[in-house]
Amino acid sequence: MNETRKPVLTGGCQCGAVRYALYRTPANPHICHCRMCQKAVGGPFAAYAAIMERDFAWTRGEPASFESSTIVTRGFCRDCGTPLLFRFAGDRWLGFTLASLDDPEQVVPTQAVGLESRLSWFEGLHDLPHSRADEELTPERAAAMASHQHPDHDTDTWLLR
């Protein structure tokens, strides 16, 4: 790469085959409840922010893509499936998934769209009883669960599992 700018944010997929960098603070952080986004992320909503194409780069690998409609392409890791990208056809802006950032606390959603498909149980989620992973797992199971996930920072080399 000949890129000399310093990344503002970095991120990537679960297995580490695809990594990306942002060279500017993203715009329009939001969540989308629409049924298309629900399916694309397998969840109640997707969280995205927008970045101009010129301020974004794939730094390792590139995502596979699926045209979910005539006007939208979605990108995901072909090796592990992590949803990464949303893009309107011909648009210079692209949307990336906030939780694929190495630090997903860095970009906070400020708007919600796609309210027509908002799930009835969505608002109750923050009142659920909860537990941490270390409270739930037996010690034997926790010991067996060595993560294959790429660490939450760039790596010079990475062994794909």
Add this chain to the structure above:
Amino acid sequence: MNERRKPVLTGGCQCGAVRYVLYAPPHNPHVCHCRMCQKAFGAAYAPLANSAAADFAWTRGTPGTWMSSPVGQRSFCATCGTPLAVSDTDGATITFSIGSLDDPSAVVPEKAFGTESKVAWADAVADLPGETTESDTPPERMALYRSRQHPDHDTDSWPPK
């Protein structure tokens, strides 16, 4: 297929290449905030429920898989990326993504797990100002929009000829 049981729930990926069925009501519906699930779903948290493997079947296609740890296999659509399931290497239980159900409102999460990694903004998204897809999309863009997403029910063949 020789299956004669009646489906209780059906679901699948965004593009329709992978479809699945449950022959018994799922148990332990929950959301998982752990960093592994965040990455696998590209989302703030993953909504999941468990099915005995004997009560779950892939009815169209086979998902792509990736071992996110020595004991956990993640399943996703290799064509469109939708996160579909995580399963144990012992094969007894399949934990599927609620958002990939044809009716994701049918299974309501009752517990939150992995809260050691919960993103600070996870609860606040319920209070965000919001818009519908139609009010948020320019009419000229809406006019071009044709969904390629599989419909939210089983189909004899897909995509349409």
